[in-house]
Amino acid sequence: MARLLEEFGDLSEVNGDNPFKVRAYRNVAATLRELPTSVEEMVRSGAPLTDIKGVGKEIALKLVDMATTGRLRQLDELAEIVPLGLLELRRVKGVGPKLVQALWRERGVTSVAELEEALATGRLAGLAGVGAKKLEAIERALEAYHRHVGRTPLAEIGAIAEPFVARLRAVDGVERVEIAGSYRRRKDTIGDIDLLVVAKTEAAARAVTREFTTYPEVAEVLGSGETRSSARLANGVQVDLRVIEAEALGAALLYFTGSKAHNVALRQLALDKGLHLSEYGLFAEGGSDAAPATPGAAGERVAGRTEEEIYERLGLEWIPPELREDRGEIAAAARHELPRLVTMADVRGDLHVHSTWSDGKATVREMVDACVERGYEYLALTDHSKALAMTGGLDEAKLARQWAELDELMAGRDDITLLRGMEVDILKDGTLDLSDEWLERLDIVLVSVHSHFELSEAEQTARVVKAVSHPQVNVLAHPTGRVLGQRDPYALDLSAVFDACLANGVAVEHNASERLDLSDVDLIAARSRGLTISLGSDAHSVAQLAGMRYGVDQLRRAWVTPGAVLNARPLAELRRFLAKTA
DNA sequence: GCCGTTTTCGGCCCGACTGTTTTCAGTCG
Numbered sequence A: 001m002a003r004l005l006e007e008f009g010d011l012s013e014v015n016g017d018n019p020f021k022v023r024a025y026r027n028v029a030a031t032l033r034e035l036p037t038s039v040e041e042m043v044r045s046g047a048p049l050t051d052i053k054g055v056g057k058e059i060a061l062k063l064v065d066m067a068t069t070g071r072l073r074q075l076d077e078l079a080e081i082v083p084l085g086l087l088e089l090r091r092v093k094g095v096g097p098k099l100v101q102a103l104w105r106e107r108g109v110t111s112v113a114e115l116e117e118a119l120a121t122g123r124l125a126g127l128a129g130v131g132a133k134k135l136e137a138i139e140r141a142l143e144a145y146h147r148h149v150g151r152t153p154l155a156e157i158g159a160i161a162e163p164f165v166a167r168l169r170a171v172d173g174v175e176r177v178e179i180a181g182s183y184r185r186r187k188d189t190i191g192d193i194d195l196l197v198v199a200k201t202e203a204a205a206r207a208v209t210r211e212f213t214t215y216p217e218v219a220e221v222l223g224s225g226e227t228r229s230s231a232r233l234a235n236g237v238q239v240d241l242r243v244i245e246a247e248a249l250g251a252a253l254l255y256f257t258g259s260k261a262h263n264v265a266l267r268q269l270a271l272d273k274g275l276h277l278s279e280y281g282l283f284a285e286g287g288s289d290a291a292p293a294t295p296g297a298a299g300e301r302v303a304g305r306t307e308e309e310i311y312e313r314l315g316l317e318w319i320p321p322e323l324r325e326d327r328g329e330i331a332a333a334a335r336h337e338l339p340r341l342v343t344m345a346d347v348r349g350d351l352h353v354h355s356t357w358s359d360g361k362a363t364v365r366e367m368v369d370a371c372v373e374r375g376y377e378y379l380a381l382t383d384h385s386k387a388l389a390m391t392g393g394l395d396e397a398k399l400a401r402q403w404a405e406l407d408e409l410m411a412g413r414d415d416i417t418l419l420r421g422m423e424v425d426i427l428k429d430g431t432l433d434l435s436d437e438w439l440e441r442l443d444i445v446l447v448s449v450h451s452h453f454e455l456s457e458a459e460q461t462a463r464v465v466k467a468v469s470h471p472q473v474n475v476l477a478h479p480t481g482r483v484l485g486q487r488d489p490y491a492l493d494l495s496a497v498f499d500a501c502l503a504n505g506v507a508v509e510h511n512a513s514e515r516l517d518l519s520d521v522d523l524i525a526a527r528s529r530g531l532t533i534s535l536g537s538d539a540h541s542v543a544q545l546a547g548m549r550y551g552v553d554q555l556r557r558a559w560v561t562p563g564a565v566l567n568a569r570p571l572a573e574l575r576r577f578l579a580k581t582a
Numbered sequence B: 001g002c003c004g005t006t007t008t009c010g011g012c013c014c015g016a017c018t019g020t021t022t023t024c025a026g027t028c029g
Helices: A002-015 A019-034 A039-045 A057-069 A073-081 A085-090 A097-107 A112-120 A132-147 A154-169 A202-213 A246-257 A260-272 A307-313 A329-334 A364-373 A396-410 A436-441 A457-468 A494-503 A520-528 A543-557 A571-578
Strands: A174-179 A192-199 A218-224 A228-233 A238-244 A275-278 A281-284 A301-303 A349-353 A378-384 A417-425 A444-448 A507-511 A533-536
Touching: A002 A019, A002 A057, A002 A073, A002 A085, A002 A097, A019 A057, A039 A057, A057 A073, A085 A097, A085 A112, A097 A112, A112 A132, A154 A174, A154 A192, A154 A202, A154 A238, A154 A543, A174 A202, A174 A246, A192 A202, A192 A246, A202 A218, A202 A228, A202 A238, A238 A246, A246 A260, A246 A275, A246 A281, A246 A301, A246 A307, A260 A275, A260 A329, A281 A307, A301 A307, A349 A364, A349 A417, A349 A444, A349 A507, A349 A533, A349 A543, A364 A378, A364 A396, A364 A543, A378 A444, A396 A417, A457 A494, A494 A507, A494 A520, A507 A543, A520 A533, A520 A543, A533 A543
Parallel strands: A192 A238, A349 A378, A378 A417, A417 A444, A507 A533
Antiparallel strands: A174 A192, A218 A228, A228 A238, A275 A281, A281 A301
């Protein structure tokens, strides 16, 4: 439904409809993506759809329509008039709704391919507002369009952004360099990198801009001015640099960290209080009838140097960036009831670790030593079961041999506790890939799906529900099967699966690998049901143990407190959960 | 199209950069 509404908004926009109407559709689409309950459920239970933020009479009708027919009639009708290729055109940087309309109505261009052809044959000459430079810009944008589509996983962005920032910090006269944007909010994937710089002098500001535009990884400078520059790196990621006054750093950090929805809500809150919030600060209302207008200023700046003072002036406690998604954090901050979010320091151990016994790159000893080094109190060794033949998965006999090694390795060792675990495959019929007798002897049993992703939702759900209903199972690992940028989640009724986990004392995993599965939205649903969340790095090497921090980030985005995290608990408490006596 | 402890009509977040103009429109974030 969100996708259909979004498409309807996009088509309306290139059709030239009222931009506020377009926004209304997009807002509802965004809200639906975050909605913990499904619209179908609301329709079934008779809950008023206008309770959903941004949904009025018209969109409510469309929701009901979509819930029953699976289609949006108005979208089909609009698609008859407006060529779908125009949506693709909009994704070329620099091509906005107006240009799309001009291209379509005045030149008959309705797709990226046709735009390229029109460029090559000089058919765009004479288009109002389009000169030689604009044509060049479109050509460059088309190259980028083909090279880079989509978002980059958080961990990859970190590897790119951090050395870049270090280089800018080294420029003489640079006071601060901060990464804002979705990277600071720790979103699972990142579209571009936003950098904020405070320079002591104008000369230093020019120097840092020069350093930015000449950075070796920069493939193309998209634009550069006194306060703002943009560049695209060789790998296609866009980086934006803003030079900020120290007095406005907090305001800029706030503004450029977003999210957009959070900012919009904050601005509205400011307006309600007779204030005006921009990236330059929080200002008192200026130019009213009573007060003489101050030349060149909207009013006195009442806050701006730090985020804390701006939030405080708005009557809010400081909101951690991970929460800034307009998911209720502003209301909670106003009540001073923001949750105490889980941190890396709360994590006492790793509950999903592989070794050379299956497809890991490091030995058990290396993994155990690395976990000691990380300060963990315990870890669970969870190699694959025999169904995953390509990983060298373990059958009962091999498991017995592994345990002999573990006994030897851990004898007399009291620096860490090693839990005997396994990541047991959920077979196609929902049975488990290890005998009951051996399941019972394990300290911790993870179960997960690694095959038959193509089953129908009903079959997949029944399969997973059956698996987690087995009395020996403790954790459902990577529940949705997604791999960022590579594989979409399989069809699954996550609500039904969560219910089964709750009923059976099974925790759901957040897999802190390139999966980041469950997603933040799924984690919110899990947390609000009272499920226990197990954090596992799914490390197949020592280096991958460090991925845990990205998992903690996602938990924080989902408002998860330490109490809900299985491996934030002391060993004795963890054991009680695993014994299902908790 | 949505929304309302000022409003059922008139708003809807706001500023920088670019290019094409010569005071502004389009686009982006």
